[in-house]
Amino acid sequence: MRNGAVLAILAAGCLANAVELDTVPVWRQLAFVVAAVAAYLHGRHLPVRRAWPVFLAAVVVCAGFTVADFWVGTGMLAAVALFTGLPWLAGRFRRQQAELVAAGRQRVAHLERERELVAEHAALRERARIASELHDALGHELALLSLRAGALELVPDLPERHQAAAAEVRAGAVAATDRLREAVGVLREHDAGAPPAADTVADLVDRAREAGMDVSADLPPWPLGGDVHRVVREALTNAARHAPGAPVSLRANVADDDTLEVTVSNPVNGASAGRGSGTGLATLRERLRSSGGTLTVESEGQRFTVTARWSVRRRDGGGR
Incomplete structure (x- = not known):
């Protein structure tokens, strides 16, 4: 699942390169793709309080590449949102989904153990009686x-x-x-x-x-x-x-x-x-x-x- 999401980001980057970014140097295109992958992975694996600095750093990097001789104004903001914000949000969604699944499994295991303890306690009390x-x-x-x-x-x-x-x-x-x-x-x-x-x-x-x-x-x-x-x-x-x-x-x-x-x-x-x-x-x-x-x-x-x-x-x- 994680590898599939990364590949999807790479595919989106390639599509954007083919449609809009054909005039941008290749090394800058790769920088955008790397920033997008990094944003997704950090959103997927880091807590929010630790991910925000990484996210802001990615925004600064993308903005720096853009201000030099690329889009300005709304174009720059759209590029930053596309290559950093959306991947990070996707990573956060996957992280929260995994946490909910893990919490559900722990809850089921806890309830099962609690049920076993109650049954065992009742059996011991009856035997003792x-x-x-x-x-x-x-x-x-x-x-x-x-x-x-x-x-x-x-x-x-x-x-x-x-x-x-x-x-x-x-x-x-x-x-x-x-x-x-x-x-x-x-x-x-x-x-x-x-x-x-x-x-x-x-x-x-x-x-x-x-x-x-x-x-x-x-x-x-x-x-x-x-x-x-x-x-x-x-x-x-x-x-x-x-x-x-x-x-x-x-x-x-x-x-x-x-x-x-x-x-x-x-x-x-x-x-x-x-x-x-x-x-x-x-x-x-x-x-x-x-x-x-x-x-x-x-x-x-x-x-x-x-x-x-x-x-x-x-x-x-x-x-x-």
Whole structure:
């Protein structure tokens, strides 16, 4: 395309030479043609702020050749416009056309990349959500299964082979819980909203009691939101894993400053007080922080306490 435009300028110069410039010396004709080609190339490749000096220089050269013994007045101006102005404008047009095409291609590439990033982000969020629900729900159920198997193992009149089988079930449930935590811990996200399961906080307490846990609960009459559900489930799961058989105290109340406080506490022995990776509580703390809440974990002496707080007005999902 660029070579074709240059050839067109040369052809125009030859045509002008044949029609009007037959009395002009050849070297001056070549100077006009060179000036026209230079004007086009500079208009095509140089920015406007850099092309203007070149364009003016070409005008001066052409005018100098003309004033000496060639046209004057309108003839000189026409020659300058023909051999410098028009080629430069043609070059500018080609430059702007190329810039528009390049900008369009960049825009298409940017939109395509943006679409891929959005799709990738959505897929990662969905995978993380599924992994989080698997960790929370299955981890809780496996902890209760381990608790039931441990209680069955301690039944005095149970045959020895049944006690051994119960011990294997308990050990398998504990190992499965650990593997589950390792597999999905890094994929957990700060997703908030509705409770991840169909049951309520009261349902969690009832199921823990059915599994043999000693849970005392002081809950408000209104339904509690999804973040409260997650806090209670994680705390009960930790109590079942690290303090089996220990009494668990659960309390939820709203203070005068419209702050909902949920506290789950249980005694622990020295062997289990520092056990566990803490991945679930760490992820839960980040989740609550992103929604305007706080989570504190205290292990003082022989007692382990998890406390979560939300502003009821700011966070409907964690309050009433």
